[in-house]
Amino acid sequence: MCGIVGAVAINNVVPILLEGLQRLEYRGYDSAGLVVSHEGLQRLRTTGRVLELQKLAETQQVHGYAGIAHTRWATHGAPSERNAHPHFSGSKEQNSRIAVVHNGIIENYESMRERLQNEGYWFVSDTDTEAIAHLVASNLKKIPDLLEAVCASIAELRGAFAIAVMEETRPDKIVVARNGAPLLLGLGASGNYAASDVSALLKATKNMIYLEDGDVAELTNIGYRIVNCQQGEAVHQVERTVHETQLSSEAIELGPYAHYMQKEIFEQPSAVANTLEMVLNAQSISPNLFGSEAENIFAQTRSILILACGTSYHAGLVARYWLETVAGLPCNVEIASEYRYRDPIADAGTLVVSISQSGETADTLAAMNYAKQLGHPYSLAICNVAESALIRQADLRFLTRAGPEIGVASTKAFTTQLASLLLLTATLAKMRQKLSTETELRIIADLRHLPVAIQHALQVEPQVKAWAKSFAQKRHALFLGRGVHYPIAMEGALKLKEISYIHAEAYAAGELKHGPLALVDSEMPVVAIAPNDQLLGKLKSNLQEVHARGGELYVFADADAQITPGENLHVIRLLEHGGLLSPILHTIPLQLLAYHVALERGTDVDKPRNLAKAVTVE
Numbered sequence: 001m002c003g004i005v006g007a008v009a010i011n012n013v014v015p016i017l018l019e020g021l022q023r024l025e026y027r028g029y030d031s032a033g034l035v036v037s038h039e040g041l042q043r044l045r046t047t048g049r050v051l052e053l054q055k056l057a058e059t060q061q062v063h064g065y066a067g068i069a070h071t072r073w074a075t076h077g078a079p080s081e082r083n084a085h086p087h088f089s090g091s092k093e094q095n096s097r098i099a100v101v102h103n104g105i106i107e108n109y110e111s112m113r114e115r116l117q118n119e120g121y122w123f124v125s126d127t128d129t130e131a132i133a134h135l136v137a138s139n140l141k142k143i144p145d146l147l148e149a150v151c152a153s154i155a156e157l158r159g160a161f162a163i164a165v166m167e168e169t170r171p172d173k174i175v176v177a178r179n180g181a182p183l184l185l186g187l188g189a190s191g192n193y194a195a196s197d198v199s200a201l202l203k204a205t206k207n208m209i210y211l212e213d214g215d216v217a218e219l220t221n222i223g224y225r226i227v228n229c230q231q232g233e234a235v236h237q238v239e240r241t242v243h244e245t246q247l248s249s250e251a252i253e254l255g256p257y258a259h260y261m262q263k264e265i266f267e268q269p270s271a272v273a274n275t276l277e278m279v280l281n282a283q284s285i286s287p288n289l290f291g292s293e294a295e296n297i298f299a300q301t302r303s304i305l306i307l308a309c310g311t312s313y314h315a316g317l318v319a320r321y322w323l324e325t326v327a328g329l330p331c332n333v334e335i336a337s338e339y340r341y342r343d344p345i346a347d348a349g350t351l352v353v354s355i356s357q358s359g360e361t362a363d364t365l366a367a368m369n370y371a372k373q374l375g376h377p378y379s380l381a382i383c384n385v386a387e388s389a390l391i392r393q394a395d396l397r398f399l400t401r402a403g404p405e406i407g408v409a410s411t412k413a414f415t416t417q418l419a420s421l422l423l424l425t426a427t428l429a430k431m432r433q434k435l436s437t438e439t440e441l442r443i444i445a446d447l448r449h450l451p452v453a454i455q456h457a458l459q460v461e462p463q464v465k466a467w468a469k470s471f472a473q474k475r476h477a478l479f480l481g482r483g484v485h486y487p488i489a490m491e492g493a494l495k496l497k498e499i500s501y502i503h504a505e506a507y508a509a510g511e512l513k514h515g516p517l518a519l520v521d522s523e524m525p526v527v528a529i530a531p532n533d534q535l536l537g538k539l540k541s542n543l544q545e546v547h548a549r550g551g552e553l554y555v556f557a558d559a560d561a562q563i564t565p566g567e568n569l570h571v572i573r574l575l576e577h578g579g580l581l582s583p584i585l586h587t588i589p590l591q592l593l594a595y596h597v598a599l600e601r602g603t604d605v606d607k608p609r610n611l612a613k614a615v616t617v618e
């Protein structure tokens, strides 16, 4: 994870570096730092947030025309000032320092460190990044050009990473390199920039170049050059397309909201409407929505393998129920980090579907590539970031158009993933002649109504807020669901634990009596998702089992589910009965519950401890 920014401009770059870091803070916030060149390399580092770094920069009046900056999610070495980036190699006295910021992991850093120590380099941090700084310094002794020295260095490094490098003796340029972790260039009128993602540079420019693996770029305030140094190939200059990003800086502003998570919860009606735009005005569903090759590939699809992590994995679990029931397709859903280290049996008729908000999750990317190596010929990516590695590597793609999701806890990405997966289900069902025209029209009508239905679901907020007060006093919680709502219970538990730090577990309600019932007492709140479906009767029996043991039940029910509130039995009814869309609608109050409990507990909602948004390391 971590976020990196670099800038070389005709004016002071400190404001753009700080603005960029603020936008990238979602990627990690264990420490922050920057280096600018002004009479040598000036470095500032703090274990605080970017705001702290900004205060330091103001009090110390740091400025310069070229710089690199970093916000950290710690991998090697505890979060401390000593381990904060940028890292140096070389001596201040001789004005010969190299500064490096880095996102990713250097897998061979131990052997590299040993080698460089033997060469006489002195390590002052516990990070793998410092090895990069010394390696570049070592290569610069043999290869005097920084870009070429960085090329030689990345050829010696193993792992997925993106770096930015500065040389004290060349204050007019920075060099950046990408190898498996996201990095792009921004080309502006007053300078040139680099960052881990677009949002960091929107204040400076809209013209972006998405670097490819092996690309190393040198930036000055008047130009840039890119070479590619893939291992085993000769270094050669490359041209990369300049894209004008459609993302506006307003889309990443907080606006009237207190937190990004709150904003993103309330953006869900429009996020879903944007995602489904192509369908909402249509009278029928077409495979072309997934790419020009989709019709051909879907015609050969006999089963589905879904690969994803975290919340995106939960979306996949919901989709399994839909794909089996509506499209009659066998479906496996796998946690990407597990799948990539198993020996699963490939099947050429299986379509691999990867789901990811960021499209940069290392495990999901690796699992998708592994599935291909094993012999699965086709892949489809469902993803929220158009320029991401996942989108670029998949054969077919569907973009969730949720807009930038900045809160670390995923909300609108999840519901737009679900809407996309329902669309995929209907498309596959139609191609397999499992969908009558009547059902197709009903699904289109349901999807068309979805933004309004979500709006209605959001209206339960005041009731959820009232529950949050007592909930916030608890240390543990159980979440129950059955069938397609079991993954929704899992998602509710994940949201609660990640932002309120209350320990929460989800169970398929029928599993309760096989063990977890032993946990139930008056101190254990039990949240149940209780839509009026064919499993409601069975779920009610499970709720009785909790009630009889003194457990306190918090039930989210459909408008028409017959569950009467009583002692230790609290009920919130959604305004509508969701039908196929019910898992999407029942997600909304669970997001609101986590959000309000976290507010009651005073946690950092958008930046929960120990976490980061895009998990670009294993």
Ligand code: F6R
Pocket (backbone or CB within 6 Å): 309, 310, 311, 312, 313, 355, 356, 357, 358, 359, 360, 361, 364, 408, 409, 410, 411, 494, 495, 498, 613, 614, 615
């Ligand atoms: C939880 C959350 C994470 C992500 C997971 C995968 O709120 O956001 O569990 O869902 O890290 O990330 P993506 O979807 O970007 O692959």
